[in-house]
Amino acid sequence: xxxxxxxxGRPRDPRSHEAIISAATELVIEVGYAATSIGAVAARAxxxxxxxxxxxxxxxxxVFEAVFTTTDHVPAPDxxxxxxxxxxxxRSLVEEFHAPAAAAALPGLLxxxxxxxxxxxxxxxxxxAPSKERLLIVFERAVARGEIAAGTPVDLVLDTLAGAVFFHxxxxxxxxxxxxxxxxxxxxxxxxxxR
Amino acid sequence: xxxxxxxxGRPRDPRSHEAIISAATELVIEVGYAATSIGAVAARAxxxxxxxxxxxxxxxxxVFEAVFTTTDHVPAPDxxxxxxxxxxxxRSLVEEFHAPAAAAALPGLLxxxxxxxxxxxxxxxxxxAPSKERLLIVFERAVARGEIAAGTPVDLVLDTLAGAVFFHxxxxxxxxxxxxxxxxxxxxxxxxxxR
Amino acid sequence: xxxxxxxxGRPRDPRSHEAIISAATELVIEVGYAATSIGAVAARAxxxxxxxxxxxxxxxxxVFEAVFTTTDHVPAPDxxxxxxxxxxxxRSLVEEFHAPAAAAALPGLLxxxxxxxxxxxxxxxxxxAPSKERLLIVFERAVARGEIAAGTPVDLVLDTLAGAVFFHxxxxxxxxxxxxxxxxxxxxxxxxxxR
Amino acid sequence: xxxxxxxxGRPRDPRSHEAIISAATELVIEVGYAATSIGAVAARAxxxxxxxxxxxxxxxxxVFEAVFTTTDHVPAPDxxxxxxxxxxxxRSLVEEFHAPAAAAALPGLLxxxxxxxxxxxxxxxxxxAPSKERLLIVFERAVARGEIAAGTPVDLVLDTLAGAVFFHxxxxxxxxxxxxxxxxxxxxxxxxxxR
DNA sequence: CCTTAACCGAGACGGTACGTCGAGTCTTCAA
DNA sequence: TTGAAGACTCGACGTACCGTCTCGGTTAAGG
Numbered sequence: 001x002x003x004x005x006x007x008x009g010r011p012r013d014p015r016s017h018e019a020i021i022s023a024a025t026e027l028v029i030e031v032g033y034a035a036t037s038i039g040a041v042a043a044r045a046x047x048x049x050x051x052x053x054x055x056x057x058x059x060x061x062x063v064f065e066a067v068f069t070t071t072d073h074v075p076a077p078d079x080x081x082x083x084x085x086x087x088x089x090x091r092s093l094v095e096e097f098h099a100p101a102a103a104a105a106l107p108g109l110l111x112x113x114x115x116x117x118x119x120x121x122x123x124x125x126x127x128x129a130p131s132k133e134r135l136l137i138v139f140e141r142a143v144a145r146g147e148i149a150a151g152t153p154v155d156l157v158l159d160t161l162a163g164a165v166f167f168h169x170x171x172x173x174x175x176x177x178x179x180x181x182x183x184x185x186x187x188x189x190x191x192x193x194x195r
Numbered sequence: 196x197x198x199x200x201x202x203x204g205r206p207r208d209p210r211s212h213e214a215i216i217s218a219a220t221e222l223v224i225e226v227g228y229a230a231t232s233i234g235a236v237a238a239r240a241x242x243x244x245x246x247x248x249x250x251x252x253x254x255x256x257x258v259f260e261a262v263f264t265t266t267d268h269v270p271a272p273d274x275x276x277x278x279x280x281x282x283x284x285x286r287s288l289v290e291e292f293h294a295p296a297a298a299a300a301l302p303g304l305l306x307x308x309x310x311x312x313x314x315x316x317x318x319x320x321x322x323x324a325p326s327k328e329r330l331l332i333v334f335e336r337a338v339a340r341g342e343i344a345a346g347t348p349v350d351l352v353l354d355t356l357a358g359a360v361f362f363h364x365x366x367x368x369x370x371x372x373x374x375x376x377x378x379x380x381x382x383x384x385x386x387x388x389x390r
Numbered sequence: 391x392x393x394x395x396x397x398x399g400r401p402r403d404p405r406s407h408e409a410i411i412s413a414a415t416e417l418v419i420e421v422g423y424a425a426t427s428i429g430a431v432a433a434r435a436x437x438x439x440x441x442x443x444x445x446x447x448x449x450x451x452x453v454f455e456a457v458f459t460t461t462d463h464v465p466a467p468d469x470x471x472x473x474x475x476x477x478x479x480x481r482s483l484v485e486e487f488h489a490p491a492a493a494a495a496l497p498g499l500l501x502x503x504x505x506x507x508x509x510x511x512x513x514x515x516x517x518x519a520p521s522k523e524r525l526l527i528v529f530e531r532a533v534a535r536g537e538i539a540a541g542t543p544v545d546l547v548l549d550t551l552a553g554a555v556f557f558h559x560x561x562x563x564x565x566x567x568x569x570x571x572x573x574x575x576x577x578x579x580x581x582x583x584x585r
Numbered sequence: 586x587x588x589x590x591x592x593x594g595r596p597r598d599p600r601s602h603e604a605i606i607s608a609a610t611e612l613v614i615e616v617g618y619a620a621t622s623i624g625a626v627a628a629r630a631x632x633x634x635x636x637x638x639x640x641x642x643x644x645x646x647x648v649f650e651a652v653f654t655t656t657d658h659v660p661a662p663d664x665x666x667x668x669x670x671x672x673x674x675x676r677s678l679v680e681e682f683h684a685p686a687a688a689a690a691l692p693g694l695l696x697x698x699x700x701x702x703x704x705x706x707x708x709x710x711x712x713x714a715p716s717k718e719r720l721l722i723v724f725e726r727a728v729a730r731g732e733i734a735a736g737t738p739v740d741l742v743l744d745t746l747a748g749a750v751f752f753h754x755x756x757x758x759x760x761x762x763x764x765x766x767x768x769x770x771x772x773x774x775x776x777x778x779x780r
Numbered sequence: 781c782c783t784t785a786a787c788c789g790a791g792a793c794g795g796t797a798c799g800t801c802g803a804g805t806c807t808t809c810a811a
Numbered sequence: 812t813t814g815a816a817g818a819c820t821c822g823a824c825g826t827a828c829c830g831t832c833t834c835g836g837t838t839a840a841g842g
Binding site for chain 5: 397398399400401403427428429430439440443448
């Protein structure tokens with residue numbers, strides 16, 4: 001993947017990278033995804049437009065990195081029951097989608113990704129990957145406990161969870177339904193449990 | 196709402212309306228939502244831009260009407276069981292979201308609606324309303340049959356169903372999972388049934 | 391040629407035309423030809439860039455029109471002698487090239503015209519045409535008076551006069567040599583006279 | 586002038602100098618003066634941009650040196666008559682201006698020089714100096730022969746000759762008028778001769 | 781012989797301008 | 812008043828070049 005940086009020439013200034021990411025995050029929060037332009041990001045970061053385009057192919061990639069980076073190394077929950085694990089999982093999903101920058105960026109971001117075949121492939125492989133990994137572990141434990149069958153379709157469940165949270169958080173209410181995570185976890189858990 | 200047309204002067208040509216809707220639908224299918232511009236729609240419809248703006252406030256409203264019009268007057272399914280009704284409901288939802296124009300327009304459309312507070316309010320009240328109505332009827336019957344409790348939160352269920360279908364159809368696979376409707380209906384039905 | 395304006399649609403606002411021409415003239419004088427950008431002209435004229443590009447293909451055409459418009463309808467001089475006519479002709483040529491906007495624009499303008507084959511053809515046909523016309527009349531009278539031969543090559547004389555003035559005014563001294571017109575007219579007149 | 590190189594450190598590689606000059610000449614011929622960029626010259630020469638900027642202040646200086654170097658040590662013609670000498674002088678001037686790189690570079694080069702007060706001063710002192718020197722010698726001989734008066738203004742004659750050739754060669758015809766040198770020399774000679 | 785300083789290639793840097801396009805409004809003539 | 816046409820202001824797009832800077836790495840002369 002990494003197409004080695006080759007070390008020839010002046011290396012890229014990591015402070016530019018940071019400044020751009022910060023500027024992008026702030027602008028998305030302040031004016032929204034659609035009104036955030038590469039030019040404005042560059043200006044706020046005190047950087048030339050080329051310096052942005054040198055690192056990211058366009059707005060979707062830039063905002064994606066700016067908004068979804070803290071996502072990662074959360075361990076899979078282990079509460080002893082499927083419902084408990086799903087609740088924990090959903091809570092972190094809600095939290096992630098509800099963060100100011102994420103909530104402002106998500107709909108536009110997904111639209112731009114969906115419109116481009118190249119980017120579309122990354123939704124699953126990058127955007128949903130960490131969640132899928134945790135969900136897989138949760139499912140393995142649930143199978144071991146005999147709560148669910150071995151063949152339960154992880155991707156469908158993940159689409160359901162993420163889609164539900166996205167719709168509820170991103171497209172609907174001003175006010176987030178606080179019971180969302182609990183109710184949805186309970187319903188899905190019960191829905192896919194054996195018997 | 197309708198700010199009546201006041202009847203003085205030349206009446207609006209209904210053929211313009213049709214031609215614009217058709218042009219918009221075609222363009223969304225051919226070049227996608229983002230690349231569909233009002234100017235291009237007007238040109239293809241053989242119409243001035245003002246004639247478009249006189250009838251719709253902008254691209255989101257126009258495309259929404261162009262893409263989601265046949266939705267409406269389908270009666271609520273009545274198969275005798277909650278799972279059956281949900282399956283039927285989901286099948287029509289999948290069909291609706293999977294139609295060429297809808298699949299192409301949905302992500303961008305939702306992004307534009309979500310970005311505008313005024314439009315955002317219409318997602319529930321217009322976009323989801325027909326589905327909600329049918330779901331309510333299905334739930335009433337299920338309550339009457341004793342399958343589910345009276346207080347089951349319709350909106351959350353609807354977000355879950357629509358979100359799942361949207362994610363799966365609009366953002367993910369080229370190839371739609373044919374089992375989606377059946378599996379999801381079964382899981383949700385079981386998840387919200389009493390006991 | 392004229393590809394008739396067809397009268398359909400909103401006609402071009404002549405005030406925009408004027409404002410752009412004025413802004414271009416001012417900018418050329420203030421910052422020079424090279425530093426005059428279409429964007430800056432549009433901004434100063436209070437006009438969108440498209441409005442400029444709709445009327446002119448680029449900077450050379452725009453500045454040419456801005457700087458050389460008052461050139462035209464001066465009648466050919468008729469002093470009774472070739473030397474006198476040439477002096478008058480050269481005086482107006484010097485005046486024309488020495489005007490603030492013209493002096494600032496000429497070198498860059500000729501460079502841009504010379505670099506483009508399409509524009510290059512216009513140097514003779516538009517830029518030099520009015521002078522050539524007057525020179526032709528002057529020569530006809532001189533032939534009638536028997537001062538010069540009938541076949542005297544007008545184009546070469548014109549290149550010589552214009553080239554000399556351009557070099558002297560545009561490329562050389564801050565301070566224009568006041569005797570230029572008189573001396574050059576005398577030399578050329580004597581040089582091409584019979585005997 | 587030369588701001589001596591102080592001898593410490595690695596000396597400049599003379600092959601870089603040559604490579605840059607060659608690359609500049611080629612590019613000017615191939616794509617023209619305006620489209621010749623320092624970056625492209627450096628790339629073609631296999632050299633870093635700084636290596637160019639270390640030796641020349643910018644494109645005008647570089648291209649000037651690249652295009653006008655063979656100009657110099659031609660001796661002043663001595664045919665026995667002013668008209669003959671001027672013809673020879675003009676022939677070499679035409680040849681110089683008509684060379685591929687010179688013809689391509691001259692208009693833009695003069696424009697850039699004229700736009701910068703510092704460079705503008707060099708037009709006379711460097712670009713025209715060799716020609717002026719030869720013209721002075723020619724004039725001295727003509728004065729000695731009694732052909733012209735002692736005070737004949739060399740600079741004006743030089744402007745006239747150079748301007749005429751520049752206009753004719755650089756700005757006008759594809760096809761150079763072969764009689765240019767002869768006709769112009771004859772006219773000017775006759776024009777400035779005594780009686 | 782080993783520092784020191786200028787050179788070198790590569791390429792990132794902050795800027796500025798390019799010419800095109802879409803948004804939404806305005807202005808004309810004609811129906 | 813509607814309608815087609817198209818001009819209007821505005822602002823973003825992604826690219827190219829400017830001239831400077833910062834890397835790692837030569838290549839000499841001077842101590």
